[in-house]
Amino acid sequence: MTETSTIQTTCPYCGVGCGMDISPKPEKNSRSNKLAGFEVKVIGSEFHPANFGKLCVKGSSAGETVDFDGRMLNPQVNGEVVSWDSALSTVADKFRSVIDEHGSDAVAFYVSGQLLTEDYYVANKLIKGFLGTANIDTNSRLCMASAVVGYKRAFGSDTVPCSYEDLEQAELIVFVGSNAAWAHPIVYQRIAAEKRRRPDMKIVVVDPRKTATCDIADLHLNLKPGTDAVLFNGLLAQLSKSPALNQGYINAHTEGFADAIAKAVERQGTIEKVAEQCELSVEDLSQFYNWVIENDKMVSLYSQGVNQSSSGVDKSNAIINCHLATGRIGKEGMGPFSITGQPNAMGGREVGGLANQLAAHMDFNKPESIDKVARFWKAENMAQENGLKAIDMFNAVADKKIKAIWIMNTNPVVSMPDADAVKKALQDCEMVVVSDCMQNTDTTQVADVLFPALTWGETDGSVTNSDRTISRQRKFMQGPENARADWWIMTQVAHKLGLADKFQYESAADIFREHAALSGFENDGSRDFDISLLENMTDGEYSSMQPFQWPLTADKRHGTKRMFEDNYFFTPSGKAQFIAITPKAPVHPTTKEYPFILNTGRVRDQWHTMTRTAKTAKLMAHTDEPYVMVHPADATDNKLMEGELAKVENELGLVIARVRIDRGQRKGSLFVPIHWTAQYASHGRVDVLVQPVGDPLSGQPESKHSPVKIAPYYAKWHGFILSREPINTDGLEYWVKVKGKQFYRYEIAGESAIENYQAWSNSFLDKTGDILDYEDASQKRYRSARIENGKLQTVAFIAPSTELPPRSWLGSLFANEIIDSKTRLNLLAGQLSGAKDEGKIICSCFGVGINTIVEAIKKDKLTTVEAIGQALKAGTNCGSCIPELTEILTVEQAKELTS
Template sequence: MYQADESASTTCQAQTTCPYCGVGCGVTATLENGALTAVEGDRQHPANYGRLCVKGSALHETLGQQGRLMRPRVDGTEVDWDTALEAVASRLTSIRQAQGNEAVAAYLSGQLLTEDYYVANKLFKGFLGTPHLDTNSRLCMASAVVGYKRAFGADAVPCSYEDLEEAELVVLVGSNLAWNHPVLYQRLKVAKTRNPLMRVVVIDPRVTDSCEIADLYLGLKPGSDARLFNGLLSWMAAKGKLDRVYLERHTQGFDEALAAAREDAFDLESVAADCDLDAEALETFYYWFASQLHVVTLYSQGVNQSSSGTDKCNAIINCHLAGGKLGLPGAGPFSITGQPNAMGGREVGGLANQLAAHMDYHTPGAIDLVTRFWTTDRLVPTLPDAPGHKAVELFEAIERGEVQALWVMATNPAVSLPDAARVRAALAKCPLVIVSECVTDTDLLAYADIVLPASSWSEKDGTVTNSERRISRQRGLLPPPGEARHDWWIMCEVAKRLGYGEAFAYTHPSEIFDEHARLSGFENVADTGRRLFDISGLAGLDRAAYDALAPIQWPVTAQAPHGTARLFEDGQFATDNGLARLVPITPRGPEQRLSAARPLRLNTGRIRDQWHTMTRTARAPRLMNHRAEPFIEVHPDDALAYGVADQRLAVLTSEAGEYRARVRVANAQRRGEVFVPMHWTDRFTKQARSGALISGYTDPLSGQPESKHGAVALAPLSTAWEATLLVSEALSDAAPWCESDYWARIPMRGCQRWQLASGQVEHDWLERLAAWLPEAATLWCEDAGDGRLRAAAVKDGRLCWWAMIGPPAELPGLAWLEQRFNDSELSDTHRRRLLAGCDDGAADSGATICSCHQVGQKAIVSAIRDGDTSVEALGARLACGTQCGSCIPELKSLIEEERAHAKPTPDTQVA
């Protein structure tokens, strides 16, 4: 059962759901004396069967009241809830009366629970009468949604995770599954081990860790995905590999789609040239895809985040329809969701072009249907009659002054949206910005007029829906700290003060979920055009049944009371005539064009151990060790051409802004292209927000920004010095060193690490440190000739700060110093070793590779050279790779690189 085990008074376990990526892993949480002390994968949950990635495994380390918002604020002053709620209601009313309903907007997040989303959609669209409610899911999933709707008539992912185990061929397109959805990657890896006949193809401009299990890698030119799949459709037709029976019985539009594909991709050699691929390798992929029936194509942001992302999605779907490769085990086009509840938000109408329950403004009778359902004895909602502004358009409307009030919940558009400087200017101009947030250190709060403290994971109670349409409970395990409240409660209280209390009289999320389930089934019958999204089989659950709800995939109806694992098995689709549509595709290149001034193609994305803007993951210091600073990944040839060097600082410039970070030279990167991570914000670095480099071009159909195709110039960042400063938590707040040309803050246990650099020459470092820090240096050693210095301050037996002037490559391993900041009193031995930064004879383990067990690269290389030349042998010696498995691709790469230096083992020695 999915209930807490209360057999012991001080220790219990509860099942909940991970709040990170869209895999939707079940989590078993252990609570001791009211505190969450450990998490592990829920062995019963069908999304992960006990597996967790390193982020999920560290969830209990991200909790605590430090840095949490505890009280509401109005105009910078802390107030009680009544004052804050009255301020929200009165200011919204004033703006609506003066400017009209559409002067009000909301911007939501895929990290809200479905119940929060439902209340928000009902309040803004139903009773405030504004269509301008959108979500950050627009930035990751919108093109996939439109692609499915064009092809199938509904936003309906046809596949289940089980299909990965049934497939004969799995194609990863624009998806670094190993880093972005690591549990699903491990599941695929196990399936491939069990079925040696399974093949995996990776299609990606970068050689990523997902290539570890690839039988074929296609490093295509960015933006050429649609041409590649048009070529596949054309090739299938030329080689007689179409499923003519399926096409005739279950689809429409094939002739037009094929004509467009043939016009674009008239022969394999031209497609290979346009995609910058080897023609033989491309034909191998085409043959494999066409020859197998059980094919799953997994695609994600690498496809979606494009000004033609929708067309790329439909180019993929066209090939599956043409080969009859969906609606059966191990087959289908499978869009992998980027956020924990992106799909749940879409179910309730969280996008600006949706109403509710998968109904759109153009759905016949939908406005009347939702109006009648939401009508109470005394209240009749006033729904808009047309869609609202999508995310990028919304902030342009704020900039123009058309939208005067914006309520942002659980997201950070000041960082995540493209052309971030323009977004920030719009926020600064907006007369009313309301922010519901759980932490104090997001970039967005600087623009907030009203701040409302919200609950977070481990406190929120409701449901989420993962990438395979599986609804799971996210259970509240702990009370919200201070005066933080649930988002649904906050909105209901505002609704009451606006006069809509009768429609928002919920006392528990189970009541909201019940209404959501009833709306999904309301007049949802074949005679009036059946809607595919239907969870009416879950309507009527009482609170106990809701609390015990086990994971289940929609649709859930009287005919399918246990859910539905796979859609379209009967070949019937959610279109007017029941036929799937093939869509003619004419590929288009990126809107952000390369030029002599900006000659490099920019790619952005996620890294293994971080999540979004790091408000949660950065609270677990061990998650900062794998990639501690923002970086620019560059091919060696480009590094040489542009005068940048590995581990040195560089700057990227685009039409929209600038980005400063440390260079990582990598053969895995294509020449003429660079990669940067999306996570860093102004709270963690001076100028490394990826959104600052991206212009605001969007897909004309989905509104999704073109975040994968920036155009940038690269140059070294001129520096006179670099420094590392470790500062106790008590001394970290002021941070006058942030005036440096470059800084990055890296949370550690008991201290904060700062990497600093500047182009301004510093003549007296002890004087500079004295100006920065209230405690004077008590220990130091200096080499004035080389400009090197190490210094530390000890007061009352405790380490206050430690500094090294010099490049970070000269740092010792920092684990020993981190421990010293947590010593209540330094021993004489430790004091003598402070400037060295380590125990006498201690080895530096190097950059962290295995975050689960904190195993560094140097330790791994040493073990390989001692003869541990397999992942299993390294795991036996160092424990790396034995928990979540995310580091295994890097371990294999190190083994390959170091094999020549390894000692011969008894098996390899010559007698």
Template sequence: MTNTWVKTTCAFCGVGCGIEARVNNDKVIVRGDKQHPANFGRLCSKGMALGEIVNNKGRLLQPYIEGKTTSWQNAITKIATDFKQVVDHFGSEAIGFYLSGQLLTEDYYVANKLMKGFIGSPNIDTNSRLCMSSSVAAHKRAFGSDTVPGCYEDLEKAELIIIAGANLAWCHPVLYQRIIAAKQQAPNLKIVVIDPRKTITAQTADLHLAIEPGTDVLLFNGLLHYLCQGNKLNNHFIRQYTEGFSLALQAATNEAHDLLFLAKHLAISSDLLTQFYRWFAETDKVVTLYSQGINQSSCGTDKVNSILNCHLAMGKIGKPGCGPFSLTGQPNAMGGREVGGMANSLAAHLEFNNPQHHELLSRFWHTSKLVKQPGLKAVDLFDAVAKGKIKAIWIMGTNPVVSMPNSQHVITALKNCPLVVVSDCMLETDTNQYADILLPATDWGEKSGMVTNSERRISRQRTLVKPAGKAKPDWWIICEVAKQMGFYQAFNYENEADIFKEYAKLTAFENDALGNNSIRDLDLSLLTDLTTQEYHDFTPTQWPAIKNTKQSNNKRFFADGKFYTQTTKAQFITVSYKPPVTKTNSTYPLILNTGRIRDQWHTMTRTSFIPKLCTHISEPYVHLNPLDATTFSIKHDELVQLTSNIGTLITKAKVSEQILSGQVFMPMHWTRMLASSGQVSQLINPNVDPFSGQPESKYTPVTISPWQYNCEAVVVVRKKLILKHFDYWTKQHIKGGYLYRLASKQSPETFYSKLITQLKPDSASSRLAFYDKTEQEFRYGFINGPQLHACVFIAPRLNHFDLAWLNDLLTLNLQPALLHRLIANNKTNSLVNEKILCACKQVSQKIICNTIRQQQLDCTAAVSQATLAGSVCGSCIPEIQILLDTQLLSSNSNSESP
């Protein structure tokens, strides 16, 4: 433990932000690393909160076998013994691993080496399959390798930035702020957002194309045809450096030859479409950023290739300010791709379809067991578990019971699997409850190793504190199991530095044609001779990192027009529009889209424990358009039933113009640990892209209807409630305890009596109850000394209550008079502020609006200076701008009134 600032890297998204952290009075304090080239000191709300994750709250602290605590030696011996028995009786392919972009590169490397090289099973995949695998497949088809051509610096150099299928302001806020800063420096920079929803990102763009969900191939095929018709093609680049253009153009022309036809099928105006095409054609420096809205589709690979085709057709690749740019979702999704953590790659960008690669890797690992065929991708992997083909599965650092499509099928699979091993840092997850063996892994702040971000930049995560309980690094756990299985020599590493150096040597192994001309894109030969001290002192480095070359020349790939295909030429891929596999119909007429919210991460296993990250959006919800709300008799802020052909759930309705009629949106974060019925994955069909295996999470036909219930309740309490008796519930961590939202089909009176019985106040406590017979409202609270222990609000509907002010209630000193005021006055919110807009500085929307009005502010910078909102990570700045615009419209309207 140290009181000095230690440079490390964020544990969340693929931006890969540098962090400086130190330990002060047993608390970890973080700030942005101003020297890190990914963020230059910027952090988002989640990154700013990382210090609050480093504690023992909710942690898995020791190994378990069948629900009973055990020693590490017993757990490792049992795993190794059972794995060997499975191989002996059913063959090596009866074992599966499912990994995570939360793992460090060293963890990923030894897991892949153990499975593919020594157990001899190809069935190792990762949750990156759900995130970026369509981009991987498209890169390989077009470039011959999984190569991201550009770098973040291109965002400052671009003249046109296209953001396709990404709510950058919420999902990659640091990159979004970087783009906004670039636009302030160069006002002529244009931003186009392609997204069916009117997200915060879309609202601040120069042009928003709210295309029909799933029609991205049509859009970009139309662009390719437009470029040809307008003589905007780079014919020299096409002839000299590419192949397959004629067939790709013909396919595009066949389906996108008419702008009016195209606009109709895209569901946008022909004027907007023409403007976008003209900007792309006439702008020299264009960057296209794309993420889950492109990837998570049954034709995601084709979508990515349609984007790559347009950049290749104009030679907009490999140059400053140019290029297609895949945004990675997780902190080390790129690192997992590098080391071969996906079922259809060997390791270090060595591929199954190349016999020379197989022979090379066998020699490097000194193994005769290296698998020869790709393994099962994520959806097929769990399907094989369900069918009994896989007898043992090891899940590391991920929560597939929540994140996988058709999650009920995953639950059934794990229930029926003879051996389920789970390594995790948290104790209570939806997946952990189906584990036969639970292994405590180190978390951020305890880990040490490498991660690679979206621009191919390798950075260090460093240890700040001792591991909680008996937690161990993932690489250590994997290597100990490998040794017990008889592979001692191949996994006898002293530390993570030894693993990384071996991995770097693999990237360089026979990867030099003539004079430092790498045959493969992934080359870390510069890092093969790192000393242990140099490893610990490692500074952020972008790959390729090649010996005897200037690293400044390695920012971008393909500047020389040479690619990693057999002919060294880029491949145009012929793609045609294909509709989603499951289509809307009269029974399921609405399109369900899923995605992230601003302040939460994946399945909330860690971020839900941080109260300030739960204040912006505190419960699961479904967004729908006012027209659809009328059609389906849905009321804003009331509970509804959302149903697809495979499942149903209950959630809160949010009626908003931000989503178009015919579509609904629901976040993907909430789990069965946090809500009785908020897991959107139980609705999503396991339809996958045929090339990448990535599920179609952005297009699920559903229907919506009111859910009939008689009362709602809000409970603020210090201890967890027993929730099995409630029809609907959500749990939110607040300071000092929990905030529950409940709903019941019972009468308010019956519900009240059952709830109060469970709270069981101490006889010495001061209690106060209030009942409004006319409104059927119950309010109840009790304090012990100055501390509130619980308070309850029950009514037929609570949507007229401002609930956000309850978040800090357990931190207040409540004397009996103040408790009386709290319970007797249902409209009070003077105890604390209302809805929090800025998570970093905990500034409420009310304060921001009042400050704008009172001080007559007219820009976000002035609001930040006056309130501090948006002064840290900037994630809330787009929302502040909306408040400013609303206030301006209101002022203008009032001034123009007679």
């Protein structure tokens, strides 16, 4: 590889699937198995149809995360480093003995929407085709399983009908349970740019809380949590009385309309009824319904707010019903568009990576499909029925029905509902195998066998994004010397099980060809997923494969932009199905003891459980601690203060988070982000509070509606530690770890008083070198700093309240080679006279803080977001911070008017 070579790949984060141009540059004197040895420049690929050169701050920072810090470097069994041969034999022997003694259903795989399609394919083939069980499920169960079942009920297939282009051609876009501004930033920015070009385009956001996505909304419907199906049933009832009803389409291409409309009219037949049930104003509801009636080109863009529900499938079908009633599907600028959370959730669906699927969009409900896949694979031990979905799978582990489980590229001890119970189940399991790129995660810590896996940039394969575009992820660097691709690890276990002749793969291209061939095997147009045109592609063609939207067949050689243009669906009759919906309330209502509804979700600059994004200070700058968002009235009633800590708890567990008071938060509801783990926070794993209930059809957990209570965390002291090296947090009651530039920051607090500051300090901080400290016992304040060989090593500040010095100046000192005498004098003051505090980072791309933004607005009389961008660059790269810039500008302009 030359220093000037550019490699096209795909972003490792969300389901938008942005293309990237990577320019890796080998560093001099790199230590191959210690450091990545690469300086990686990342820019957006101009010609990729998902992003056309744009990247969000996570994507553009991906090159900063490829170092080997914290990587798993060797196979391990029971905490001991072993050879690959030994580790593979250990796993194969255990799985064989468990199956021989207890049957195939006593083993399971739990995989990930971040696996490449080729990895996913091998996993599915191995367990369903040759281990004889369908006990394979995926963290995509937590993401889009309800949307899958909704599509299959309506269309007979798991088919996303739309393309991203439809979002730019629509007259009306309805975001339902989607904070796309933060969760899918590039799609959101495409829509925002189109809104600027066409101001008459209507944007509606359906969400109980006011999110950043509302920045471009013409209407925000902050409906009662859990009432999405009520809203869309009501819309269907109104459409039935309007000129928008397409009776010709209904008669010719659908079935079930009479039952669906009867159910809708029965309980949601008037706007007044719907408004009462959704707790919305009649005026806002009427406006929404009128816009739907008036605008033919309508896209409904829905995500976790719909899917993560005990009735998520019904909510999905309630949305689809409205598109079928108006014939708004299969045409430019319209359709029901489920946008996935993960980079390859769609690819996992294609290979049958869920427990209730077969490969190539086939299912266990048809014996001929089971036979078809078995014959293609030459599998004599083919699974014959659905396996256990995620919640049931981990319950079976707890009940000791599953005795060996292999977890790949995911972190269920953090992300599964009732996460503490999942942790206990895995701790008690006979064998837990974990394949991961990182050594220390909440899940690797309960494993018996660890396999070091290659990760993004180190391995080859393909992924499918939310609009059916298949793209290549390409290798651009060497991984750790002893790490391996996931498909290779599974193939070698298969060989140990005596299945070498069934898993003769030498490359990802070999697997992809087989995957493509299966998609066309005895298909003849009966299945939507078909990429059989590629079954005989050469290695070179695979290497250079450009993005395309499936199906890709002999008669669709350039892919398929939009599905159902011919009005043919994959149901027995060839017609789309209306589903009669009776809206259901969430399983667990609030109670006197637990009066608040907990909603969980993403923050702007983090990804899943932070194993990648927490490695770069840039992405930790925007949101550095777990927080709980509270309505001002609820904060007052519960004695909660902005910036203080609060305990959020129920009978399942406890989370401690920083209070954020926000009028956009619905009264009676709380919001807590999903990302923090036991590696980064003492009490940040929010899924310990989520009830382990799911949709009866999809099995997707109800992560948006868990009853909890909230109360102040009465800390006797607050503080922070900045340290060049990670510290041992044992003994700290509350802590959060934040990666800075050349240091780690720990925000800390405790309900127990510190009796002896010196002893307390000695228990956490090294005392070699030159120690500076200050103690005021009467004021309960303590400050210390350690300098060694002229370099700052640690600083610690303790106070009785959250009024502590800014961290920015102290953090900047870790870049200094020598701490001079002037700086020493100011160290324990925590700030240098005249030093500027950026404040909370708003624009991560350019590191622009709120204090700098406010100062510029006042000083330069800035009146628009564009003016802020011209002055400070903020908002001019990925655009993710534009909603916050708008809010800051609005607040400052209001202050100016009232001053």
